[in-house]
Each structure stands twice: as C-alpha cells, then as structure tokens.
Amino acid sequence: MFKKGQIILHIDNYNGDVFYLESGFIKIYGLGINGDERIYAFHKPPLIFPISYIFNSTKKEIFYEAINIATVRVAKNEEFMHFIKNNTHALLETTLEVVELLNNYMARIDNLEFGKSYPRLIFRLLVLAKRFGIAKGGEVTIELPITHKDLANTLSITRETTSREVEVLIKKKLLKWQNRLFVIPNIKKLEKELEENY
Amino acid sequence: MFKKGQIILHIDNYNGDVFYLESGFIKIYGLGINGDERIYAFHKPPLIFPISYIFNSTKKEIFYEAINIATVRVAKNEEFMHFIKNNTHALLETTLEVVELLNNYMARIDNLEFGKSYPRLIFRLLVLAKRFGIAKGGEVTIELPITHKDLANTLSITRETTSREVEVLIKKKLLKWQNRLFVIPNIKKLEKELEENY
DNA sequence: CGCAAATTTGAACATCGTCAACTCTAGTGG
DNA sequence: CCACTAGAGTTGACGATGTTCAAATTTGCG
Numbered sequence: 138m139f140k141k142g143q144i145i146l147h148i149d150n151y152n153g154d155v156f157y158l159e160s161g162f163i164k165i166y167g168l169g170i171n172g173d174e175r176i177y178a179f180h181k182p183p184l185i186f187p188i189s190y191i192f193n194s195t196k197k198e199i200f201y202e203a204i205n206i207a208t209v210r211v212a213k214n215e216e217f218m219h220f221i222k223n224n225t226h227a228l229l230e231t232t233l234e235v236v237e238l239l240n241n242y243m244a245r246i247d248n249l250e251f252g253k254s255y256p257r258l259i260f261r262l263l264v265l266a267k268r269f270g271i272a273k274g275g276e277v278t279i280e281l282p283i284t285h286k287d288l289a290n291t292l293s294i295t296r297e298t299t300s301r302e303v304e305v306l307i308k309k310k311l312l313k314w315q316n317r318l319f320v321i322p323n324i325k326k327l328e329k330e331l332e333e334n335y
Numbered sequence: 336m337f338k339k340g341q342i343i344l345h346i347d348n349y350n351g352d353v354f355y356l357e358s359g360f361i362k363i364y365g366l367g368i369n370g371d372e373r374i375y376a377f378h379k380p381p382l383i384f385p386i387s388y389i390f391n392s393t394k395k396e397i398f399y400e401a402i403n404i405a406t407v408r409v410a411k412n413e414e415f416m417h418f419i420k421n422n423t424h425a426l427l428e429t430t431l432e433v434v435e436l437l438n439n440y441m442a443r444i445d446n447l448e449f450g451k452s453y454p455r456l457i458f459r460l461l462v463l464a465k466r467f468g469i470a471k472g473g474e475v476t477i478e479l480p481i482t483h484k485d486l487a488n489t490l491s492i493t494r495e496t497t498s499r500e501v502e503v504l505i506k507k508k509l510l511k512w513q514n515r516l517f518v519i520p521n522i523k524k525l526e527k528e529l530e531e532n533y
Numbered sequence: 534c535g536c537a538a539a540t541t542t543g544a545a546c547a548t549c550g551t552c553a554a555c556t557c558t559a560g561t562g563g
Numbered sequence: 564c565c566a567c568t569a570g571a572g573t574t575g576a577c578g579a580t581g582t583t584c585a586a587a588t589t590t591g592c593g
Binding site: 367451482483484494495499502516 | 570571572573574581584
C-alpha cells in the first residue's frame with residue numbers, strides 16, 4: 138500500500154523483486170540532468186514492473202511513483218522466474234504484457250514527433266482517452282488523476298504552454314476540466330481538430 | 336534479399352509471417368498525416384519482426400524498409416507460435432528481445448524529451464554510437480548508413496536544422512562525417528558537450 | 534484559516550521552421 | 564567512362580512558435 142506521491146521503487150532501493158500493480162495509478166519517470174522529471178508512462182492495473190530490471194539488468198535510473206493510493210503485490214525475483222520458466226502460458230502472458238508496453242511507447246514516440254504543441258496536446262489527450270477513458274453519455278472522462286505539470290512533462294513542453302493550449306481547447310468546447318480530470322465532450326470533433334492542426 | 340530502399344513489409348501486404356533479419360540494416364517507420372516519415376528505430380541483426388503484429392493484431396500502419404542490402408528469413412506465423420509455445424527457452428529469448436526493443440524505445444523517448452535541437456542531436460549520436468558504434472583507435476564510427484534526412488526524422492527536427500547543428504559539432508571537432516558515416520573522435524568530450532548544453 | 538503547490542497571465546527573447554535558391558553526390562544509362 | 568539527374572545537403576532571411584521569468588491568482592489539504 139502506497140500513498141499519493143510515494144515512490145514505490147527506484148534503482149537505489151531495488152533488490153530484484155517483481156511488483157504487480159493491483160489498484161491505483163502510477164507514473165514511471167526518469168530524471169533529466171537538471172533534475173526535471175522525464176515521464177515515460179502512466180499506468181493502471183494490470184502491470185508487472187520493473188520489466189527492464191527483471192529481464193535484464195539495465196542500470197538506467199527509473200522511478201515508479203504512486204499517483205494516488207496504490208496497492209502492489211511483491212514476489213521474489215527467483216520465484217517469479219522459476220514460475221514463468223515452468224509455465225509457458227504465464228510466460229506468454231508476460232510477453233504479451235511487454236508487447237503492450239511496447240505499443241504504448243510507440244504511441245509516446247508518435248506523440249513527441251509532433252512538431253507543434255497544440256496537436257501534440259490533442260494527440261496525448263486522445264491516447265489517454267483510449268487508455269484511461271470512461272464513456273458516459275457521449276462524453277469520455279479520462280480517469281487518470283493527472284496534473285497540468287505531469288501532462289506538460291509527458292509532452293516535453295512547459296507548464297505555461299500546456300496551460301495556454303488547454304485553455305484554447307476549453308474555449309473551443311473540445312475539452313473540459315472537471316474535478317481535476319479531463320473530459321472530452323466529443324472524441325470525433327477532437328480528432329478532427331487534430332487533423333486540421335497537424 | 337532486399338535492395339536498398341525496398342519495403343520489406345507493411346500492413347497492406349502483411350500475412351502474419353514472422354521475419355528474422357539476418358544481415359543488413361532496416362528502418363522502421365510510420366507515416367504522419369502529411370505523409371512524412373515518422374521513424375521509430377533503426378536495426379541490425381538479430382531482430383524478429385513485426386513484434387506488435389505477431390503477438391497481437393495492432394492495426395497501426397508500420398513500414399519496415401531496407402536501408403542497404405538486407406537478407407531476411409521468413410517463417411509462417413503458426414510455425415513460429417507453435418515453436419515458442421513448446422520451447423520455453425526460445426520464448427524466453429524472444430521475450431528478452433522484446434524487452435530490448437522496449438529499452439530502445441525508452442531511449443527514443445528520452446531523446447525526444449530534450450527541448451532543444453542541439454542536445455537532442457548529441458544525445459542521438461551517443462545512443463547510435465552505443466548501438467552501432469565500432470571503436471578504433473579512440474574513435475567510434477557509427478556503422479549505420481544513415482542520411483541527414485533520416486537523422487532529422489528521428490529527431491523530429493528539420494533537415495535544415497540538423498545540417499546546421501551537425502556543422503556546429505564538426506567545427507568544434509566533436510564529430511566527423513566520413514564516407515557517409517558519422518565518426519565521434521572522443522565520446523567523453525561529446526558527453527561533456529551534452530551536459531553543458533542541456 | 535493558511536500555507537504550499539498548482540495554475541494563469543503577460544512581455545521580452547530565443548529557437549526552430551519555412552521557403553527559396555544553391556551546391557554536392559551517388560547512381561543511372563548511354 | 565562520362566554526362567545526366569534525382570535526391571541529399573547547405574545557406575540565408577524572416578516569421579511563427581515556445582520558453583523564460585516574474586508576478587498574480589486559484590486550489591488542495593492539513
């Protein structure tokens with residue numbers, strides 16, 4: 138059980154254990170030279186982590202942090218490895234999860250390859266809607282407790298620019314910001330906005 | 336056997352086969368709305384592809400193109416799946432390869448999160464040096480036949496800007512451009528340049 | 534209620550993209 | 564082997580875009 142903002146693991150205190158996210162949201166990030174957060178991804182269950190450390194010993198410094206209250210289950214590395222090596226089905230499932238991560242990261246790359254901040258923001262919102270969205274009466278609520286700051290970090294633009302561009306979307310009624318969650322009134326219209334401002 | 340510039344596979348002609356890259360270099364990319372290339376990665380052997388299609392049926396349009404003469408071996412999807420499902424060792428090896436791809440993509444994200452083009456270029460060169468570099472007499476040659484245009488596409492900056500920034504590095508004697516290959520005379524100095532221009 | 538963090542806003546400035554013209558190079562065909 | 568051509572790379576001027584910095588405002592939570 139981890140509280141909001143608590144670091145679940147980072148390389149300094151990592152002993153090889155395998156974590157399963159059971160509830161809550163986490164963010165995965167590294168640090169830039171200036172100490173700025175470089176966010177790789179947000180996740181909800183199910184998730185096995187830290188994949189790179191479990192399967193090969195990358196030295197890359199990565200932090201796994203709880204965004205809100207999160208619960209995780211922990212297994213010893215040897216137990217996990219022994220289990221999947223003797224259970225093809227579980228290994229295949231694990232592989233599929235890794236492939237899913239890969240797809241996420243490809244979407245992240247797509248995202249960052251947008252030259253301008255406005256389409257970059259829209260694309261990000263659409264991806265988040267697909268991954269964390271709950272549809273209700275035509276609207277889609279992105280059920281991820283994300284701050285503008287985190288959003289800015291994932292887009293690699295500044296907080297200020299994010300704020301300005303979000304404002305534009307809200308004024309165009311293509312986005313709402315309710316209870317600290319983003320709500321997309323009409324996905325189709327937002328997709329159209331992306332194409333027109335590519 | 337594929338010639339330079341030849342498309343090895345894209346979604347329209349894909350039938351589920353599993354490809355192994357045996358020799359040569361390939362680039363993996365998608366297309367932006369304007370038809371611009373969005374490069375995900377460059378690869379040399381060994382490589383199994385297309386991972387996302389093999390393990391789950393993503394509809395994402397991806398192209399695999401030979402950069403120079405490349406040879407690939409092809410297996411039927413069912414054969415491959417049958418093989419790895421009955422050979423834990425092979426499945427584990429495959430998983431490790433996917434994890435390696437994941438690490439590559441994380442580095443790509445790191446890369447694109449640099450706000451300015453100059454450090455972004457330097458970081459990219461350092462990553463390429465790690466993946467494709469051959470050390471010889473203190474120098475490291477990036478043995479990947481990459482054009483400025485491709486480099487620009489992976490960095491999501493324009494050809495022109497790439498050209499200008501490469502010029503800066505060459506004038507500072509931190510980089511050489513020989514026989515269409517990049518050569519880094521001194522990795523440490525280049526790393527230092529990155530830190531100073533973060 | 535009150536602090537700390539998050540968000541907004543404005544103005545000046547730096548950076549990168551765009552466009553257009555030009556040069557260089559690799560690969561082609563005679 | 565040479566001439567030709569398309570693609571790759573260079574350069575300069577200018578405008579679009581985003582960052583930076585500073586200051587005000589709002590929000591979350593103890």
